[in-house]
Amino acid sequence: MGRTLDEVMAGLPAERRQAVKAKAEELLHEVEGLRALRVLAERSQEQIADGLGIKQPSVHKIERQADLYLSTLRRFVEAAGGTLELRVSLPGEGTILLTGIGDLHS
Structure with missing residues (x-):
């Protein structure tokens, strides 16, 4: 019979x-795509559509797109109740917060 995850972890x-737990926490904070973000935010496509002022089929289309304007992404994230931050990692510079990108009011 195989071992349980708890048994494997106890043997480490x-x-x-600690490293495994840290990686698991990191992965919990990563989502793949806007659909996963919407589900995590506990919003329906209809609720996102209302927040964006569009119809539900358009939300479905946005969720399936691989390439979006940052302004569309920002509005989608805000409709889900979040805020969008764009961070850039440069060699020798670390992580930099890039502001004013995708903000239609700048």
Whole structure:
């Protein structure tokens, strides 16, 4: 019979268990695509559509697009109740918060 996850984790050194837990937390904060973001935000396509002032089929289309204007992405995230931050990682510079991108009011 196989071992359970708890049994496997218990057999790891403490440092390795901590690394696994940290990676699991990191992955929980990553979502793939706008549909997953909407589901995480507990919003329906209709609710997002209302927030964007569009019809539900348009939300479905946006969720399936691989390439979006940042202004569309920002509005979608805001309709889901969030805020959009764009961070850039540059070698030797670390992570930089890029502002004013996709903001139609700038």
